Amino acid sequence: MSRKPLKESYRLGFDDLEALTIGAALLGTGGGGNPYIGFLRAREVFRQGATVPVIPLEVLTEEDWIGEVGGIGAPVVSAEKFEQGDEGTRALTAVEAELGIEVAAMISGEIGGANAMEPVITAAKLGIGVVDGDGMGRAFPEVQMCTFFIYGGSVSPAAIADEKGNVVVYKHVIDMFWLERMARHTTVDMGATAMLALPPMRGDFVRKTAVPATVTQAVQIGRTVLKARKARQNVVERVVEETGGKLFFTGKITDIRRHLIGGFARGEAILSGIGGWAGSEAKIAIQNENLVLWVDGIPVLMVPDLIINLELDTGEPLTTEVLRYGQRIAVIGLPAHDLMKTPKALEVVGPAAFGYPELTFNPLQSQPKVA
Amino acid sequence: MSRKPLKESYRLGFDDLEALTIGAALLGTGGGGNPYIGFLRAREVFRQGATVPVIPLEVLTEEDWIGEVGGIGAPVVSAEKFEQGDEGTRALTAVEAELGIEVAAMISGEIGGANAMEPVITAAKLGIGVVDGDGMGRAFPEVQMCTFFIYGGSVSPAAIADEKGNVVVYKHVIDMFWLERMARHTTVDMGATAMLALPPMRGDFVRKTAVPATVTQAVQIGRTVLKARKARQNVVERVVEETGGKLFFTGKITDIRRHLIGGFARGEAILSGIGGWAGSEAKIAIQNENLVLWVDGIPVLMVPDLIINLELDTGEPLTTEVLRYGQRIAVIGLPAHDLMKTPKALEVVGPAAFGYPELTFNPLQSQPKVA
Numbered sequence: 067m068s069r070k071p072l073k074e075s076y077r078l079g080f081d082d083l084e085a086l087t088i089g090a091a092l093l094g095t096g097g098g099g100n101p102y103i104g105f106l107r108a109r110e111v112f113r114q115g116a117t118v119p120v121i122p123l124e125v126l127t128e129e130d131w132i133g134e135v136g137g138i139g140a141p142v143v144s145a146e147k148f149e150q151g152d153e154g155t156r157a158l159t160a161v162e163a164e165l166g167i168e169v170a171a172m173i174s175g176e177i178g179g180a181n182a183m184e185p186v187i188t189a190a191k192l193g194i195g196v197v198d199g200d201g202m203g204r205a206f207p208e209v210q211m212c213t214f215f216i217y218g219g220s221v222s223p224a225a226i227a228d229e230k231g232n233v234v235v236y237k238h239v240i241d242m243f244w245l246e247r248m249a250r251h252t253t254v255d256m257g258a259t260a261m262l263a264l265p266p267m268r269g270d271f272v273r274k275t276a277v278p279a280t281v282t283q284a285v286q287i288g289r290t291v292l293k294a295r296k297a298r299q300n301v302v303e304r305v306v307e308e309t310g311g312k313l314f315f316t317g318k319i320t321d322i323r324r325h326l327i328g329g330f331a332r333g334e335a336i337l338s339g340i341g342g343w344a345g346s347e348a349k350i351a352i353q354n355e356n357l358v359l360w361v362d363g364i365p366v367l368m369v370p371d372l373i374i375n376l377e378l379d380t381g382e383p384l385t386t387e388v389l390r391y392g393q394r395i396a397v398i399g400l401p402a403h404d405l406m407k408t409p410k411a412l413e414v415v416g417p418a419a420f421g422y423p424e425l426t427f428n429p430l431q432s433q434p435k436v437a
Numbered sequence: 438m439s440r441k442p443l444k445e446s447y448r449l450g451f452d453d454l455e456a457l458t459i460g461a462a463l464l465g466t467g468g469g470g471n472p473y474i475g476f477l478r479a480r481e482v483f484r485q486g487a488t489v490p491v492i493p494l495e496v497l498t499e500e501d502w503i504g505e506v507g508g509i510g511a512p513v514v515s516a517e518k519f520e521q522g523d524e525g526t527r528a529l530t531a532v533e534a535e536l537g538i539e540v541a542a543m544i545s546g547e548i549g550g551a552n553a554m555e556p557v558i559t560a561a562k563l564g565i566g567v568v569d570g571d572g573m574g575r576a577f578p579e580v581q582m583c584t585f586f587i588y589g590g591s592v593s594p595a596a597i598a599d600e601k602g603n604v605v606v607y608k609h610v611i612d613m614f615w616l617e618r619m620a621r622h623t624t625v626d627m628g629a630t631a632m633l634a635l636p637p638m639r640g641d642f643v644r645k646t647a648v649p650a651t652v653t654q655a656v657q658i659g660r661t662v663l664k665a666r667k668a669r670q671n672v673v674e675r676v677v678e679e680t681g682g683k684l685f686f687t688g689k690i691t692d693i694r695r696h697l698i699g700g701f702a703r704g705e706a707i708l709s710g711i712g713g714w715a716g717s718e719a720k721i722a723i724q725n726e727n728l729v730l731w732v733d734g735i736p737v738l739m740v741p742d743l744i745i746n747l748e749l750d751t752g753e754p755l756t757t758e759v760l761r762y763g764q765r766i767a768v769i770g771l772p773a774h775d776l777m778k779t780p781k782a783l784e785v786v787g788p789a790a791f792g793y794p795e796l797t798f799n800p801l802q803s804q805p806k807v808a
Contacts, residue, residue, distance in 0.1 A: 160608055225608070232615055235606035237531055237596070244603055244626075251622045255615075 085288030090182030097355030098179015098205025126269030178205030301381020445490030456659030461553030468726030469550015469576025497640030524632030549576030672752020
């Protein structure tokens, strides 16, 4: 397939995949699907020497169509029900056919977790680039929780494909909530995971609405983690420094409840403080991702800000499905991008949208980087 | 829109709609959706003088594409949630666009109930004909329970449209059970009713697999009922004579249980015998349609044969959602068409397919018509 090349700032190669995976897992805030399986699949695609151009937002124009693919479903299932491999391209080509266009680059709707890898894999297969940005700057459980939809992107045509060969096209959808509802239930039919192609967007729209430079951010976070591990430094400290985040709690998991409800992993984790937080108790609410952190009953961190659990000793980002009794974790907070904190955005991704109308979003201020 | 005309045997006009509605309701065997609302909609379309050519199966060739639309969902809901009106054409044009074709005529997948009217309405809107035949010769609750699928018709592309403007295309579907599963759940999302366009079929395939002449049969049954009512004859007796059916029970409803489960109306009716059946008890099992009739514990009539409830005094066909305590009804049986009774068909529409593996299908023999 020959497609128009866009001006790139650098290329992702085989050696960047591990860093991207780690950074994406961390930005997944407990959800977004474990990117490790996507990493293994990407490695297979890149092993033959493929590299994927990373396209900065600035070069995108209204001439360029940008494609978006990502997994939809329950992360806990995706760890056991693997993809056949071509779901992303089958879903993407279905929406391309619907519009009679070809996309010039891919973008991730959700840099956090497995959906960081999917556009990279699809881009590598199609021989095109991946845009340096995404629609969340993190992970969120529902497809409409994305800057592209929040700021008026089309909701159709979209398509989902499963590993069995089914391809369903959402040709006309009246709003993003209908797309979420219908695609979510069809995903449950398909076995709780599938690949979703969202409506291709024009480049100028992406330039204005994408959370910028998040592919690069993920790779840099990953590199920080890898470097700190190699140098046997304190990974949690190094991540907090690198990201401009803040350490909110260190504790041991004393209780964890998880249920698969309506295709989502919902639940909560209870932590008993250790180190500087000895004697305190924390609670984290979960819907695929970490939603709210309470310390001693006070909500101190909440969506859309990022609540990230790292294993205390190794700095390993922990997705909600691997949390278990006795684990010692550090909870760090990162501020969401400003595009996620406008009144319009908070209607869709603020605490009330997740069932916490009693919480008023209290934004975490970015911490100055330690030089 | 200009489309190729096919050779017609006669035309349906405004004055035929009532007879078609009554006949379709009777062939609906308790389900298929009450065609009365479709009748009102069809009347609006025909009121301006439109007529719809009825195309006999014999004239269809492989050059002709035949379109199929029908309602999908819970009949009980369709009596309250009305259509916007263009769902059928929106779903049909979505599958036409997918294949890059235009259909030359419409066919009903299900002559029993509301789906007898939908292809007529769509045909009238498009200025094309309706094929004299259908895919069931009655009504059945699930989309795969149709001769077109049983005998190898394509399962995609299909499309569903709702009254809100949503159109979902099933571009590739691996088998008819997947189409049923996914379209059913999306229909539930849409509010439990929607319009479904099945894959357009080639004329030679339709000629071989359709249950023949069922549009004409429905109109004739309807005319018999109307004539008998006008002449104050016993409608039940006249219908049994006209159809070659058999009276199996007359009784009073003493218990009726109905639940809306997974988008279906399920339940059972208990009847206490009257007239020739005084002292006997009958039970009718329901999944949208009447599935099995037991008299004094013995299964005497079962799918795919037709189990039809008529109000004893008026001969009015009763859909399962209007059955109520105290109603006096006649239960008549009609033999299913041979295409519905092959081993291949019985796998899909026999008693076991409806959850009665203990019942062996015992076909009702056609009764000679009283001359």
